[in-house]
Amino acid sequence: MMSAYLDFIRIRFLTMLAYRVNYYSGIIIYAINIGAYYFLWKAIFGSAETLQGFTLAQMTTYIAVSWMARAFYFNNLDREIANDIRDGSIAMQLIRPYSYLFVKMMQGLGEGLFRLILFMGPGLVIVCLLFPVKLPKDPAVWIIYFIMLMFSLFINSQLNILTGLAAFFVENNEGMMRMKRVLVDLFSGVLIPIAFFPGWLKSTMEWLPFQAITYLPSAVFTGRTPMSEAWGVLGLQALWFFILLVPIMFTWRAARKRLFVQGG
């Protein structure tokens, strides 16, 4: 049974590979965005040595690695699920002998694998050539960063699945999906590291899963979070992964009872 699921990873990877040309311009777009924020942060630092525990060199690395991480964990599972629900093909999915959500997660993994090898990897090389990015020297940092990156993908995919499943309950969840995207970009720390938020917002964010998507791994990568605390941070990510399984399970259970396919 497991091999069937693994096949979903393979198939999605190959499908993405067929459209890889679309992602070449993606690398340039991400480089353009990293450039914009690089110059902005340079001006924000001005003559200051450090801001909120970040040096300018760390901040540059933070921006570069956070955007490239976004290139990796980003996917459209929410839209795929919503489309399946709206056009009724979810009915066909449900009668097949596999778990629909697990398949979606596997497809997310396949897409992530593609994005890691053909988008984030080459993107990071190009960005390192363009901007003064300082990569960590300690191999332990790299190892823990990759584990954390996996959890970024899991947690982001979980939030996408939850948003997609909302299509069971509301007629049009387009707005919800767009808002989720803004929330994730803003509060995951791609644009602004959580440490820069004003006190009340920062403490709110510490109780929400968004920071586990970008801020926590990037802070470890840049060295702002020392290695001694890194395992604790990884634990926090893992905790969020398990916590988020609960609402998905309940939504899924409630959704299947509600399902009513019109025609199709």
Place this chain on the structure above:
Amino acid sequence: MLYAVLFWEYIKNYAKTRLTYRADFWVEVLSDMMFQGMNLIFILVVFQHTPSLGGWSESEVVFVYGFFMIPYGIFSTFFGMWNFSERYIVKGEMDRILTRPAHNLFQVLLENVDPPSLIGSVVGAVIMAVCWNDLGLAFHWYYVLIMLLFVLGAVLVYAGIYTALSAISFFSDAPTGIVPLIYNVQNYGRYPVNIYNKTIRFVLTWLLPFAFVGVIPASYFLEKKADDLSQLAWFTPVMGIVVFALGLALWNHGVKRYRGAGS
């Protein structure tokens, strides 16, 4: 006159289709606002940690952003042809357009008109007014006319660039991916251009003149800076006319070459 009547008819049609799905309309407006809000939140948050951004104060940067929102909202309302290549070239709807007597670009634009984006312009104007007050800037009655002129110029800059980009689809029916690329470059124009290096500054001022949509015209109303960008402000309408003329020329040339994609 014919164009005015056509314009009115298109708007009436638009209203009829949109009023059928009222909830979607508000959701679209709200998510648009959230997207703009994200950029504003960025500005507000970073100014908690620095008194100035390349010599510009918080109110000044927000002022520039507010100005930017006005032409951007108008542009998005009348030039939202993001799916031009897909819908008109690949699916062949351009053939239908070309059988009618009104100018083809005019028809394409009006078929994609999106009035909710105008709400962004209103919000931008309010933001600008608030900053105007905070900064204690002088206000003369003729500023309104200058503002209108600058906004018009800025809209034309955007319109010219995106008309030219859409016209590329006439020459290559494969998606080039260049529109999203330029769309991301345009973000650079919302902030004071002196924070970038010389090359990027030059590109933003003269090659892809996005600086004329935000910071350059807005600086006319602000206190003079060391490098005095406001000297360039009067070029905004000139730049708008030049860029739009070039875009339109490329479009007309493309339409002449158009043979259909065979669908």
